Amino acid sequence: MARVKTQYKCQSCGYISASYLGRCPNCGAWNQFEKQTSEVKKVSNKATPSRMISAIGNNEPVAMAKVEAKVESRISTNMEELDRVLGGGIVPGSLVLIGGDPGIGKSTLMLQVTGELAQKYKVLYISGEESAGQIKLRAERLGLDQSGMLLYPETNMEKIRDTIDEIKPDFVVIDSIQTMNEPSLDAMTGSASQVREVTSELMKIAKIDTITVFVIGHVTKEGAIAGPKILEHMVDTVLYFEGDEHHAYRILHSVKNRFGAANEVGMFEMENAGLKEVDNPSAIFLNERLPNSTGSAIVVSLEGTRPILAEIQALVTPTAFGYAKRTTSGIDYNRAALLLAVLEKQGNLMLQNQDAYLTSIGGMRLNEPAIDLAIVMAIASSYKSMEIPSTDAFVGEVGLTGEVRRVNKIEARIKEAAQVGFKRIYIPRHNMSDQLPNYGIEVIPVASIAQAMKLVFG
Template identity: 50%
Template sequence: MAKAKKTVFFCQNCGYESPKWLGQCPGCKEWNTFVEETVLPKSSGISGNGQGIQKERIKPATISEIDITEDNRITTNIEELDRVLGGGLVQGSMVLVGGDPGIGKSTLLLQVCKQLSDKGHSLLYVSGEESLRQIKMRAQRIGTFTDKMKLLCETNLETIKAIIENEKPEAVIIDSIQTMYNEEVSSAPGSVSQVRESTGVLMKIAKGMGISMFIVGHVTKDGSVAGPRVLEHMVDTVLYFEGDRHASYRILRGVKNRFGSTNEIGVFEMREQGLVEVKNPSQVMLNGRPTDASGSVVVCSLEGTRPILIEIQALITRTNFGLPRRTAVGIDYNRVNLLMAVLEKRVGLSLGECDAYVNLAGGMKLGEPAIDLGIVAAIISSYKNRVIDEETLIFGEVGLSGEVRGVSQAQQRVKEAEKMGFTTCIMPKANLEGLQGKFKIQLIGVANLREVMQYI
């Protein structure tokens, strides 16, 4: 007898399930995100037998029996990727890679395949979007691949599962999860049900067979992975590939990692032969910097364990309208407004009649509070049309009372500044203790914004 079909409603944002349509999702509080899908209920007989078999096979293990040595990690020989992953690829882990179309997700994973296959690891690259000839044409730009890497163009999950069990590769790449479909789910590929069920099947394969798995996920207009939010909760690591596809530099950022830090970033440059690692991002970000221009300041931001020097540019001009414009690129817009309000109240700058444009050079996005003092210095420099010495680095957090607060790991920031040839560093006075005499660079401690004004 055929199974009776059931209609349910899923939230496209978080995967919340409801028997009827709702205007607002109770889970994520988003509006108009519910879509109707038809699903088949699972048979209770099969479910019961499956559970019975599992009860006989599964046995609890003591914590001393579990091996967590570093041998469980596979290094990809791509240092920027290994840093974001926390030291390498963990066997049996599932990594979700998201990013805009054309940003370089498939190119990066092909390069991972090349490096791993050169080391003798067996791989399977499953594509649901490109033909075998298209993949080979793209792979020829990267280099020569060994026979350890095998290609498969398939979207049926049962077929993919059977091939993985037969080939037993050490790593699998799924490009992309939105094109995969499970025959047991009646909805279309890319729907909430299909993405969730397909990810669940692939996760069981990865954990059960100890296979490291990369899955590519499409992103929505706001930059998050398309499909249910539960997709990010199911995987072990979530990586986002950021940057303008028309620009050359790309940022690989980890937003979730069960095996490492979520603050690390990797910097790549897109070239004709593929993605090339940027070993010294500070030098790259400062290339082409103006020498005698007001409103230009170099700050130091800490991304995970890596200090990065980057230029902040500000342009303050008299407005021609009744309502001044405020524009921020790469920096939180509300944070810029807050710092301008502090300057008006605590320092007395008349910014209410000026348009303000603040830009983070290099196409990066930073949100660390340590760049506050650099934003403030750039605004003051442009407003007063005074050039800040190009060999001066500035960092520190600014409070609402105009005070300059200390930041974490100040020694690493000063060390990076000295390495890049800077001669002066304006920093919070609270961080000066213990740093005086350790560096050749001149350290200037400031406690509030009025002291900062004296050096600009």
């Protein structure tokens, strides 16, 4: 018999040890070593060298000037929000990873999308978590029970490869990647090695046979897709399906896209009949706003290339303990603490003995620096118990010295605020220019938070 070589590899950094270690001496990660043997190396019967070369292209060095760049064709999903996130539609032969919390609606989204695609294309839905009968029940609820989609409950990758070779579908859905098993790999189903090996095999299937593969992946408690981080680098597109279980709205967020812009956002609403597209998310986030409330400010946030108006609320109350408490939801905690310190130093507000609670309404997670000015104004409004006019919006990054700094794509932000019906928008002074188009909204430039507070509160 051939000699079997055994080694242990860290799934975080790739460090190799001859024996099992609880803590990696290279990266310091705990419980990341996994047993590997020489039997792991397996040549897939799916791809021969000639097929691989024809799929990838010329395997010899070639001058870039002689390379012919082809524009990738797109297939519409009949869902404008999903097409926007994908960069204009589905690219044939791409591998798309969709991650999200359990129960957020990943399977529902894919069933709706592939149900529509099955009217024109051959779709194979591979499920490792549900039986064909369970999928049929969900399809009946979505009105897709008469779809020509092929259902295949299976977890064995060898059988899946043979089925794909036999059927030759245009689209394949893997639900989910954690349930798939490569029999030749000596590792537990759902482990880092299994997830990586299965994803590598799916990439070969997608690229060699030009089959679009959608892979569903669960998200861990830390907010990352289960499995090694290298999984995100192996696929063409990474989408996160996010949302609050207490809200009906879902956000499809693009983290990586080789065929389009990243950080694009699509909005959906979960209903009994499935996911419904939200054409005007700005109106959704603002429709329940009280007209004469304090501690509320509107910001024009940019998600990818899409401007969205969101409401930021702040509640400032005297602390009942020895130190002030800060709580945030949908806003970065460290950024909020920094802005509170800037307000106390540069805005002359005594906040060190005040509890501060900050939130973005509607479950929207706001991360860009352009929301700083709206956060500052919401805090000042609550502290002073003075309302901000409901027709005012704010855009601007705040520095440590209290200055309001320039932001990008100011024209798109101003246009969105005007279309929703706002009368005034406060922007950084350095974004103000004579070339700004007139959208029918008053544009007020500010240089510092002190100037902004004086203009709003007098």
